[in-house]
Every structure is written in structure tokens, then in C-alpha cells.
Amino acid sequence: MDDEAGFREFVSTRLGRLSRTAYLLTGDHHKAEDLVQVTLVKVARHWRRVSQAGAPDAYVRRALYHEHVSSWRGRRVLEMSTAAPPERATGRDESAEAVRRIVLRNALARLAPGQRAVIVLRYFEDLSESDTADALGCSVGSVKSQTHHALARLRVIAPELADFIADSEVLA
Amino acid sequence: MTGLRDLLVEEAGDARTYDVTDRAVRVVRRQRLTARLVPAAAALLVVAGLIGVGVRFGGGGEQDPVPVAAGLPARLTPQASPPMLPEDRGVGRAALAYLSGDDENGWVLVAADGSQYRVNGLSVYGISPDGRWLLVLRPDGSKVLRDLTGTGRHEFAAGDTSSTARWSPDSRRLVVQISNRAAATDAVVTYMVDLATGARATVPLDLARHDRVCAVRNSGVLVLCPLPESSFSGLRLADSTTGQVIRDIPSTDLGLRPTETAPADLGTPILGPDDHTLFMGVRDAATPGSNAAPAGGGQNRFLVGFDLETGRLTERYPLPDRVPAAQRPLNGGVEYGQPDERYLLGIHADGPLLLHIAPSQSDPFTAGSVSIELIARDTGTLSTVTYVSRPITLIRYPG
Numbered sequence: 001m002d003d004e005a006g007f008r009e010f011v012s013t014r015l016g017r018l019s020r021t022a023y024l025l026t027g028d029h030h031k032a033e034d035l036v037q038v039t040l041v042k043v044a045r046h047w048r049r050v051s052q053a054g055a056p057d058a059y060v061r062r063a064l065y066h067e068h069v070s071s072w073r074g075r076r077v078l079e080m081s082t083a084a085p086p087e088r089a090t091g092r093d094e095s096a097e098a099v100r101r102i103v104l105r106n107a108l109a110r111l112a113p114g115q116r117a118v119i120v121l122r123y124f125e126d127l128s129e130s131d132t133a134d135a136l137g138c139s140v141g142s143v144k145s146q147t148h149h150a151l152a153r154l155r156v157i158a159p160e161l162a163d164f165i166a167d168s169e170v171l172a
Numbered sequence: 173m174t175g176l177r178d179l180l181v182e183e184a185g186d187a188r189t190y191d192v193t194d195r196a197v198r199v200v201r202r203q204r205l206t207a208r209l210v211p212a213a214a215a216l217l218v219v220a221g222l223i224g225v226g227v228r229f230g231g232g233g234e235q236d237p238v239p240v241a242a243g244l245p246a247r248l249t250p251q252a253s254p255p256m257l258p259e260d261r262g263v264g265r266a267a268l269a270y271l272s273g274d275d276e277n278g279w280v281l282v283a284a285d286g287s288q289y290r291v292n293g294l295s296v297y298g299i300s301p302d303g304r305w306l307l308v309l310r311p312d313g314s315k316v317l318r319d320l321t322g323t324g325r326h327e328f329a330a331g332d333t334s335s336t337a338r339w340s341p342d343s344r345r346l347v348v349q350i351s352n353r354a355a356a357t358d359a360v361v362t363y364m365v366d367l368a369t370g371a372r373a374t375v376p377l378d379l380a381r382h383d384r385v386c387a388v389r390n391s392g393v394l395v396l397c398p399l400p401e402s403s404f405s406g407l408r409l410a411d412s413t414t415g416q417v418i419r420d421i422p423s424t425d426l427g428l429r430p431t432e433t434a435p436a437d438l439g440t441p442i443l444g445p446d447d448h449t450l451f452m453g454v455r456d457a458a459t460p461g462s463n464a465a466p467a468g469g470g471q472n473r474f475l476v477g478f479d480l481e482t483g484r485l486t487e488r489y490p491l492p493d494r495v496p497a498a499q500r501p502l503n504g505g506v507e508y509g510q511p512d513e514r515y516l517l518g519i520h521a522d523g524p525l526l527l528h529i530a531p532s533q534s535d536p537f538t539a540g541s542v543s544i545e546l547i548a549r550d551t552g553t554l555s556t557v558t559y560v561s562r563p564i565t566l567i568r569y570p571g
Contacts, residue, residue: 004197006191007193011193015189015190015191015193015403016189018190019187019188019189019190020184020185020187021184022190023183023184023186023187023188024183024184024187029187029188029190030399032187032188032190033190036190036192037196037199038191039194039481039504040192040193040196041199041200043196044197044199044200045300046386049185053499056299066429081355097182100179100183100408101179101183103185104179104180105183106294110271110278111567119176120180121182123176123177124177124180124181124184126177147187152333161176161179162179163174163175164176164178165175165176
């Protein structure tokens with residue numbers, strides 16, 4: 001690699017965020033790790049050009065989301081993965097939280113890859129519609145409609161989350 | 173912060189740090205080295221490998237008109253509002269199950285007589301090879317094993333967080349592996365279920381860190397495979413009573429190339445009905461030009477069959493990719509759009525079945541046509557046996 005040290009340094013400061021996003025997109029540790037690896041291979045392959053272009057974060061984001069959307073990993077692998085209860089100790093009602101997360105995880109798993117990507121970009125990454133469109137390579141109008149459809153679908157398949165989703169719809 | 177964002181942040185808290193930087197760097201180094209130094213040699217290896225086991229079909233992938241595959245419909249069309257799968261009577265053996273992309277039906281079971289039933293559950297985990305047993309995940313996290321020919325059932329308690337299930341080809345045994353990610357040790361427990369009696373025994377399996385049970389033979393011998401993200405080191409056979417490894421088959425003995433691995437996105441390994449041929453998808457990371465193809469795509473994917481009796485590779489089928497990487501649009505330098513995907517769906521009596529997801533020509537967020545393809549073991553030809561109608565998005569086949 002032409003600038004391996006630079007690539008490693010860049011990745012080391014982004015790995016946590018990248019891992020969390022990959023996990024949200026896939027819902028599974030193994031698949032998330034696979035997604036991160038495939039993304040990093042793409043980035044490493046073109047690192048010189050990517051770093052010289054001056055916007056490596058945008059490139060990495062595009063690579064990650066496109067790989068997720070195009071690969072259908074979450075749909076086609078015949079492994080089974082169900083929800084995990086929270087690993088962290090909290091003072092809250094953990095059983096209710098665990099159930100909510102099971103519902104969320106299963107609901108996310110039933111979204112189309114593009115819809116799931118839009119939800120993660122808009123509500124986890126906190127990107128604007130314009131930046132989301134840039135990351136996904138589509139129009140702002142497409143992001144709006146994808147977001148609307150994704151939230152509507154979440155509302156149907158996970159009515160338990162309706163309150164959470166209602167708040168989000170207002171901000172969408 | 174919105175409520176949904178709170179939930180997503182909470183969920184993301186379960187992520188680990190997937191530090192695969194070294195692996196990514198090694199892959200790129202290897203690809204570049206291969207591209208610079210040994211394209212001709214690698215090409216010869218590919219040719220030699222294909223000749224050694226016989227090329228069953230070419231890269232074109234275009235098929236003749238639909239042939240018939242016993243037990244599979246020529247067209248799989250979702251029924252409008254199918255009835256719920258009854259609890260108080262049998263419906264007959266299953267042909268398959270599908271996930272409907274609409275919001276109403278979820279998973280639907282298709283019985284051998286063509287009847288369709290909505291499944292009361294979040295997910296269909298599997299169908300036994302003989303179509304008799306259905307394993308379903310319920311909303312409360314429990315799993316139910318249902319006898320479709322009657323009303324018999326076995327329940328697995330909720331609280332398990334991640335699991336896999338494998339059936340023996342004669343449908344007499346089911347192996348369930350359960351890992352509890354809440355546990356600090358990430359421990360994996362392996363159960364063997366006798367489907368005739370429902371008796372469940374714990375297998376004292378001391379799994380290597382990157383191993384999993386990927387098949388169980390009629391005799392109860394377990395086939396252990398490396399986890400998909402691990403480098404493929406070979407297969408191991410283990411006794412289900414003692415948990416002891418009774419045979420180790422390294423990848424070099426299996427006849428795979430050193431650069432071939434078994435990625436998750438080509439489907440999980442499946443043991444054929446003959447009880448000794450294990451099918452799995454492999455990818456050659458060092459295929460010349462593979463760095464120009466998207467991960468998961470390109471002419472570097474194969475379906476291979478290992479004979480567990482001899483420990484040798486006996487079947488190899490190249491998986492065609494009808495959309496060359498160079499023809500895929502780019503967005504900001506990133507490959508874009510749906511690749512032409514095939515993954516292992518199951519093993520029919522006539523040969524391996526693939527689920528083929530063709531790319532959409534108009535919308536990068538959605539797949540195009542979906543079909544089931546059969547690789548005829550006697551001739552090696554690839555043909556479409558079932559056209560799948562929208563909005564079906566996922567299929568489970570017995571086995």
C-alpha cells in the first residue's frame with residue numbers, strides 16, 4: 001500500500017463509529033465485521049486517491065452504505081440471529097428495554113437494505129437529507145420518500161415503537 | 173435527539189470494535205502482488221482447477237426454458253391473505269417458506285400440495301429436509317419446532333440470543349447451537365434433538381474459537397466449519413456423544429486453492445441428501461482482476477462439493493455473474509448498484525439449488541427478478557426452475 005501508515009491512522013480514529021454503524025446496518029457481529037472488512041479493503045485499495053481527494057470520510061461512508069445496500073448480506077445469509085438483551089447494567093427496566101430492542105432489531109431486519117440505510121444515516125448518523133442523498137448516490141427526493149416509507153413500514157411491523165417513530169416523523 | 177435515535181444509539185452500544193485493519197491491508201497487498209506478479213500463473217491455476225474437476229457450465233448463465241424440478245412450482249406467487257397455519261391439525265409437509273415483502277403476511281409456508289399458510293412467528297429458522305418439521309422464532313424469543321403432519325411440537329425457551337440449526341439429511345436429528353451474547357464468555361451451547369422423541373441432549377463440544385457446526389450426518393457425526401469471516405482452514409468431524417474431534421480435514425487436502433475462502437455471503441454449507449457431500453460457496457480472492465470487481469461479485473465464485481468420506485473436493489461449479497463490474501455505475505468512485513447475486517439455497521434430489529437475485533436496472537435500492545436455479549448434478553447445467561413473484565424477498569428451502 002502506498003500510504004499504509006496514513007490509512008491505518010485514519011482507520012484507527014474512525015473504527016468505533018464505523019463498527020457501530022455496521023452493526024446497526026447488519027444486526028449481527030459477524031456480518032458487521034465482514035461489512036467493515038469489505039469496506040476497508042475498498043478504501044485501502046484506493047487510499048492514495050481517496051486521501052488526496054480530501055474527503056476520505058465521505059468516501060468511506062459511501063463505500064460502507066453501498067456495500068450494505070448492494071450485498072443483501074442481511075437478507076441472504078441463512079444464519080439465524082435474534083435479539084440480544086442489553087449487556088450494560090442500567091437502572092432502567094431492563095426487561096422492557098430488552099423487549100424493545102428485540103422489536104427494533106427484528107423490525108430493522110425486515111426493512112429493505114436501502115430503507116435500513118436511510119434510517120441509520122438519518123437517525124443514527126444524524127445526516128441531513130442532502131448528505132444522506134450524497135452518501136447513497138440518490139436524489140434528496142428519493143431520500144425523503146425512502147425515509148417516509150421506512151418509517152411507515154416500521155410503524156406497521158413494530159407498532160410497539162410507534163411513539164418513538166412518531167417523534168422521528170416530525171423531524172424527518 | 174429523537175426517540176428513534178435514542179433506540180438506535182442504544183442498539184449500537186452492543187457493537188464491538190471490529191478491528192479488521194490488518195486483514196484489509198493483507199487482502200489488498202495480496203491482490204496487488206497477485207495482479208503484478210502472477211496473473212498468468214493464476215490463470216493457469218484456474219484453468220487447471222476447472223479441468224481437474226470438470227467445468228460443468230460456462231460463464232454465460234443464460235438458461236433454456238423452465239424445466240421441472242420435483243416439489244418446486246414453476247412460479248412461486250404469494251397468495252393474497254393466506255390463512256394462518258393451523259395449530260390444531262397438520263397441513264402436510266412443506267415445499268418451502270418465503271418472506272413476503274409486504275407488511276401483512278410476513279413468513280408464509282407453502283405446503284407440498286401448494287397451499288399457503290401464514291406463519292405465526294418472526295422468522296422461519298428452517299425446514300427439515302423431508303419437509304415435516306418447521307422451526308420458527310416466536311416474538312417472545314422462544315423457538316418452536318412444529319410437526320407439519322400433525323400437531324406435535326417442541327419448544328425452546330426464550331432468552332437465547334443467537335442460534336443456528338442444522339438437520340441431518342434423513343431429518344431424524346436437529347442440531348441447535350445457541351450463543352448467549354450477554355454472557356461474558358460468549359459461550360456456545362450445542363444441542364442434539366432427536367426428532368422422533370423430542371429428546372434433547374447437550375453435546376460436550378469444545379469448539380475452537382472460529383468453528384461452528386455446519387452440518388450433521390445421519391449417524392450423528394457433526395461437521396465443523398470455520399466461521400465465515402475466518403480464513404478457511406478446513407473441516408473437522410466430531411462425535412456428537414463425546415464432542416471429540418474424530419477427523420481433521422485441512423483445506424489443502426480438500427483440494428481448495430490457497431487463496432480460496434468460504435465467505436458468508438455465498439450462503440451456509442449444506443449437506444446433501446446422500447449424507448456425504450457437503451456443498452458450500454467459495455471465493456477466490458486472488459483471481460486476476462478481482463480487485464476490479466466488487467466484493468461478492470465477479471467470476472471468482474464457485475460452488476464446491478466435498479466428499480466427507482474421502483475428504484476430497486468432488487464437484488466444482490463456477491457461479492456466473494452476468495453483470496461485469498466494469499458495467500456497474502460508480503458514485504464518487506464507489507461501485508454502485510445491485511450485483512448479480514447467487515447463493516446456495518438448498519440441495520434438491522437433482523442437484524444444488526441457488527437463489528438468484530438479478531440486479532434491478534432502474535433502482536439501485538431494490539433487486540430485480542428473483543428465481544430459483546438448479547445445477548443438475550448429472551450434466552452440470554444451470555437452469556431456472558422457479559420464477560419468484562414480488563413481493564417475495566427471501567426463501568427457506570428444506571434442509
